[in-house]
Amino acid sequence: xxxxxxxERCFARISALNDAVGLLSWDRDVMMPAGAGxxxxxxxxxxxxxxxxxxxxxxxxxxxxxxxxxxxxxxxxNLAEMRRQHARAVAVPGRLVEALSEACxxxxxxxxxxxxxxxxxxxxxxxxxxxxxxxxxxxAIGEALDLSPxxxxxxxxxxxxxxxxxxPIFAVLAQNLPPLMQKILARxxxxxxxxxxxxxxxxxxxxxxxxxxxxxxxGFDTQxxxxxxxxxxxxxxxIRDVRITTRxxxxxxxxxxxxxMHETGHALYEQGLPKAWEAQPVGAARGMTxxxxxxxxxxxxxxxxxxxxxxxxxxxxxxFGDNGDWKTETLHRQMTQVKAGFIRVDADEVTxxxxxxxxxxxxxxxxxxxxxxRDLPEAFNAxxxxxxxxxxxxxxxxxxxxxxxxxxxWGYFPCYxxxxxxxxxxxxxxxxxxxxxxxxxxxGNLAPLLGWLREKVHARASSVSTMRIIEDATGRPLGxxxxxxxxxxxxxxxxx
Amino acid sequence: xxxxxxxERCFARISALNDAVGLLSWDRDVMMPAGAGxxxxxxxxxxxxxxxxxxxxxxxxxxxxxxxxxxxxxxxxNLAEMRRQHARAVAVPGRLVEALSEACxxxxxxxxxxxxxxxxxxxxxxxxxxxxxxxxxxxAIGEALDLSPxxxxxxxxxxxxxxxxxxPIFAVLAQNLPPLMQKILARxxxxxxxxxxxxxxxxxxxxxxxxxxxxxxxGFDTQxxxxxxxxxxxxxxxIRDVRITTRxxxxxxxxxxxxxMHETGHALYEQGLPKAWEAQPVGAARGMTxxxxxxxxxxxxxxxxxxxxxxxxxxxxxxFGDNGDWKTETLHRQMTQVKAGFIRVDADEVTxxxxxxxxxxxxxxxxxxxxxxRDLPEAFNAxxxxxxxxxxxxxxxxxxxxxxxxxxxWGYFPCYxxxxxxxxxxxxxxxxxxxxxxxxxxxGNLAPLLGWLREKVHARASSVSTMRIIEDATGRPLGxxxxxxxxxxxxxxxxx
Numbered sequence: 001x002x003x004x005x006x007x008e009r010c011f012a013r014i015s016a017l018n019d020a021v022g023l024l025s026w027d028r029d030v031m032m033p034a035g036a037g038x039x040x041x042x043x044x045x046x047x048x049x050x051x052x053x054x055x056x057x058x059x060x061x062x063x064x065x066x067x068x069x070x071x072x073x074x075x076x077x078n079l080a081e082m083r084r085q086h087a088r089a090v091a092v093p094g095r096l097v098e099a100l101s102e103a104c105x106x107x108x109x110x111x112x113x114x115x116x117x118x119x120x121x122x123x124x125x126x127x128x129x130x131x132x133x134x135x136x137x138x139x140a141i142g143e144a145l146d147l148s149p150x151x152x153x154x155x156x157x158x159x160x161x162x163x164x165x166x167x168p169i170f171a172v173l174a175q176n177l178p179p180l181m182q183k184i185l186a187r188x189x190x191x192x193x194x195x196x197x198x199x200x201x202x203x204x205x206x207x208x209x210x211x212x213x214x215x216x217x218x219g220f221d222t223q224x225x226x227x228x229x230x231x232x233x234x235x236x237x238x239i240r241d242v243r244i245t246t247r248x249x250x251x252x253x254x255x256x257x258x259x260x261m262h263e264t265g266h267a268l269y270e271q272g273l274p275k276a277w278e279a280q281p282v283g284a285a286r287g288m289t290x291x292x293x294x295x296x297x298x299x300x301x302x303x304x305x306x307x308x309x310x311x312x313x314x315x316x317x318x319x320f321g322d323n324g325d326w327k328t329e330t331l332h333r334q335m336t337q338v339k340a341g342f343i344r345v346d347a348d349e350v351t352x353x354x355x356x357x358x359x360x361x362x363x364x365x366x367x368x369x370x371x372x373x374r375d376l377p378e379a380f381n382a383x384x385x386x387x388x389x390x391x392x393x394x395x396x397x398x399x400x401x402x403x404x405x406x407x408x409x410w411g412y413f414p415c416y417x418x419x420x421x422x423x424x425x426x427x428x429x430x431x432x433x434x435x436x437x438x439x440x441x442x443x444g445n446l447a448p449l450l451g452w453l454r455e456k457v458h459a460r461a462s463s464v465s466t467m468r469i470i471e472d473a474t475g476r477p478l479g480x481x482x483x484x485x486x487x488x489x490x491x492x493x494x495x496x
Numbered sequence: 497x498x499x500x501x502x503x504e505r506c507f508a509r510i511s512a513l514n515d516a517v518g519l520l521s522w523d524r525d526v527m528m529p530a531g532a533g534x535x536x537x538x539x540x541x542x543x544x545x546x547x548x549x550x551x552x553x554x555x556x557x558x559x560x561x562x563x564x565x566x567x568x569x570x571x572x573x574n575l576a577e578m579r580r581q582h583a584r585a586v587a588v589p590g591r592l593v594e595a596l597s598e599a600c601x602x603x604x605x606x607x608x609x610x611x612x613x614x615x616x617x618x619x620x621x622x623x624x625x626x627x628x629x630x631x632x633x634x635x636a637i638g639e640a641l642d643l644s645p646x647x648x649x650x651x652x653x654x655x656x657x658x659x660x661x662x663x664p665i666f667a668v669l670a671q672n673l674p675p676l677m678q679k680i681l682a683r684x685x686x687x688x689x690x691x692x693x694x695x696x697x698x699x700x701x702x703x704x705x706x707x708x709x710x711x712x713x714x715g716f717d718t719q720x721x722x723x724x725x726x727x728x729x730x731x732x733x734x735i736r737d738v739r740i741t742t743r744x745x746x747x748x749x750x751x752x753x754x755x756x757m758h759e760t761g762h763a764l765y766e767q768g769l770p771k772a773w774e775a776q777p778v779g780a781a782r783g784m785t786x787x788x789x790x791x792x793x794x795x796x797x798x799x800x801x802x803x804x805x806x807x808x809x810x811x812x813x814x815x816f817g818d819n820g821d822w823k824t825e826t827l828h829r830q831m832t833q834v835k836a837g838f839i840r841v842d843a844d845e846v847t848x849x850x851x852x853x854x855x856x857x858x859x860x861x862x863x864x865x866x867x868x869x870r871d872l873p874e875a876f877n878a879x880x881x882x883x884x885x886x887x888x889x890x891x892x893x894x895x896x897x898x899x900x901x902x903x904x905x906w907g908y909f910p911c912y913x914x915x916x917x918x919x920x921x922x923x924x925x926x927x928x929x930x931x932x933x934x935x936x937x938x939x940g941n942l943a944p945l946l947g948w949l950r951e952k953v954h955a956r957a958s959s960v961s962t963m964r965i966i967e968d969a970t971g972r973p974l975g976x977x978x979x980x981x982x983x984x985x986x987x988x989x990x991x992x
Contacts, residue, residue: 012542013542013545013546016538016539016542016543017542017543017546019535019539020516020520020539020543023519023520023523024516024519024520027519027523031527031722032737033718033719033720033721033722033737034719035717035719035720035736035737036720036734036735036736036737038736039515039734039735039736039737039774040734040737042512043512043515043516043734046508046509046512046513047512047513047516049509050509050513050546221531222529223529223530223531224529224531224532225529226527226529238532238535238536238539239532239535240531240532240534240535241528241529241531241532241535241536278535
């Protein structure tokens with residue numbers, strides 16, 4: 001066996017552990033009886049440990065130097081990904097991995113109670129410990145990869161993503177969004193708000209049928225995936241077995257429906273990755289920005305569009321039958337309400353980026369040492385006031401709302417907003433490339449759009465960088481323009 | 497870390513892989529979308545390979561020699577189990593493990609088609625290959641553990657079980673069962689067969705409710721387990737997460753109900769194992785004979801008893817309401833019908849052992865080289881005729897019915913019959929030890945019985961041998977007497 005073949009075998013084994021972790025995590029959130037929680041956490045930690053051991057096995061260092069990938073660009077990219085993953089893994093000493101994992105477990109538990117009680121002081125010591133260890137980890141990886149500490153963190157979720165790319169883009173958003181938001185709010189203030197599509201309660205069985213019908217319609221392969229229920233919607237599972245979840249509210253059909261569409265966007269990406277490389281690093285989804293772009297493209301660009309409402313409203317009318325009237329206009333209006341609120345995950349597409357920009361600025365300052373954890377609540381509330389114009393009344397609705405920082409996920413937040421921008425830019429490019437795209441969506445035909453995404457995004461997997469995929473697909477580097485144009489068009493009828 | 501601690505850490509990791517294999521297998525049979533089948537098989541093979549690699553890691557040989565378990569009998573038994581598992585694993589060369597795994601996969605696929613077509617010739621070459629490799633494996637393990645080849649196979653499913661123990665017990669059965677069966681059949685011939693408990697169809701939702709109600713009643717901990725549906729009922733899952741399945745037939749409630757009770761028996765054993773040792777070899781269930789004894793004790797000894805019918809019939813009447821009359825007598829009669837049939841898994845408790853004795857004799861002869869695969873159908877049919885008095889009309893109903901041999905599970909069959917004997921002997925001993933046991937069961941109170949089983953069987957896990965557990969619990973070595981007495985009492989009203 002050549003060094004390259006040995007490495008491919010090693011990473012194929014790692015991919016089986018990835019599948020096991022994916023399925024056991026799905027099971028934990030969807031199926032597991034409550035009494036198994038502690039044991040499941042320990043099982044998952046052991047599997048992660050075995051994965052780390054396989055990745056950092058002594059012989060790999062030499063194999064990664066010796067391996068000759070030949071001329072095939074995919075094999076070359078695969079070796080580069082192997083080297084990147086290996087370099088990140090060996091950069092962090094074992095005792096730091098363990099300390100961080102323990103600190104995050106502790107902080108997560110503390111956070112659950114602290115958020116409920118809106119008591120930031122209770123979380124502070126645990127969060128300080130996580131921050132200190134995360135910074136240590138970021139410095140170690142940064143030194144190994146020649147990156148700044150914050151870039152080292154970004155790179156873990158979104159390979160190749162850099163602060164220098166994000167900051168100017170977010171600056172454009174921070175400048176343009178607040179006035180735009182005020183204009184939209186003023187305009188919606190004057191519009192009729194009466195009327196809902198259909199009449200509550202919406203039977204759960206029919207809501208589920210709606211979700212399944214729509215999933216299949218937009219191209220979800222039910223032979224290689226499932227839809228289930230969990231407390232928080234997610235997309236997970238394993239290779240050839242992509243599992244999405246949503247949650248139902250009998251009084252409102254929209255959260256379950258939009259949740260299912262959002263996760264279906266993630267699932268279509270996973271299902272569109274090239275089969276030939278499915279068990280190798282180069283065959284994986286490129287990173288969190290592109291992943292989020294696929295879910296937001298389906299949820300925000302497609303599902304909340306007027307064209308889609310035109311197709312969806314009659315279908316819903318037929319499905320729900322006795323549940324009142326389903327008008328295209330009402331449905332579309334319900335899906336495009338804007339409101340400056342406190343909670344990130346409940347935010348609409350216009351106000352959402354502000355939540356992210358605030359967190360991006362604050363986490364960089366904390367990693368960089370310019371902002372102390374004890375000063376976080378005040379800084380958080382000030383930034384939210386600047387960007388959204390609202391006063392956070394308590395930390396439960398402010399810096400305590402998200403699990404990311406206690407869980408050690410620093411550098412993760414930007415991908416949510418970058419995903420929204422990417423979605424807008426991709427959808428705009430698809431509209432140029434595919435004649436009659438919107439008309440097709442209006443008839444419920446998403447095949448042309450999916451075909452374009454398959455070719456331009458999904459099929460490329462991790463063979464090139466995120467930025468290269470975006471540029472090749474849209475003809476220009478990632479920016480905020482397409483997103484801002486989309487917002488102006490959808491919410492203010494302004495056409496550039 | 498001492499050598500003993502290092503070994504305990506290694507086996508704790510192995511137990512996490514066991515959990516992953518258990519849950520991914522459950523998922524395959526209960527949840528998995530069809531398109532994921534091939535990938536799941538490959539994932540499971542990789543996890544098995546990782547488990548084997550952990551068990552046979554180079555340092556383990558020395559650690560197993562050096563380790564000092566001290567005076568604690570559980571720790572000493574744990575080390576002995578580790579040594580046994582390690583010795584079995586290292587005895588078989590890697591190329592043989594792979595060849596056997598491949599041959600079994602091929603034979604299993606061939607078997608599915610061959611059984612459907614009732615075409616033994618189609619299976620023969622694949623089965624010959626599996627047999628040759630299994631024999632090679634048995635010889636290798638036998639040499640390492642100083643066992644005969646067949647004992648080496650038995651020992652893999654039921655540590656400590658030997659041919660020399662089984663043969664005389666089965667001889668007693670083979671001598672006593674055929675005349676007993678004839679007597680019972682003649683007696684049941686003269687009895688009324690009219691009437692069923694309730695009236696079909698039995699709504700699936702109510703059948704499921706019946707299963708769940710009964711499971712909880714007999715002590716299944718729903719906080720640490722689940723009930724689901726699969727094509728073939730089984731008990732699997734992971735530590736603190738025991739998952740059983742059954743299957744429903746709207747026209748007959750008995751298969752689902754008895755299936756659920758049988759698997760609940762397995763589950764109670766798993767749930768009764770000592771928590772302190774749950775991740776170590778000594779903390780696992782002792783072997784397949786005791787496992788099968790627990791499922792059969794609940795299904796055969798308890799659920800099909802007249803006392804249980806007295807408790808169950810009114811409960812069913814209440815649950816099914818509109819589905820006709822539920823009489824204790826009818827219900828009990830339905831659960832104790834005897835018939836000499838071809839299919840092992842459909843057999844009643846009277847005719848079941850005959851199916852096993854036939855397979856035991858034949859597989860020993862094949863492993864020993866006295867019987868060639870090409871002569872199997874004829875030999876199989878002859879033995880069934882001797883023991884059950886019926887003529888097998890085609891191999892689909894004869895030697896092609898079971899998956900065990902194609903799958904490489906030689907030496908597994910005996911545990912089914914030994915489990916039935918053990919169940920009878922344990923239940924008899926419980927009746928002596930717990931005053932009013934049957935009366936309690938008649939009121940639906942299984943706590944006294946479960947308490948006794950917990951102490952005498954479950955809590956001992958793998959700390960001593962199967963035979964020792966049986967002897968300590970019942971006061972004598974395993975034999976056929978209690979089983980034969982049970983059959984005579986239940987089916988012929990003969991009291992010893």
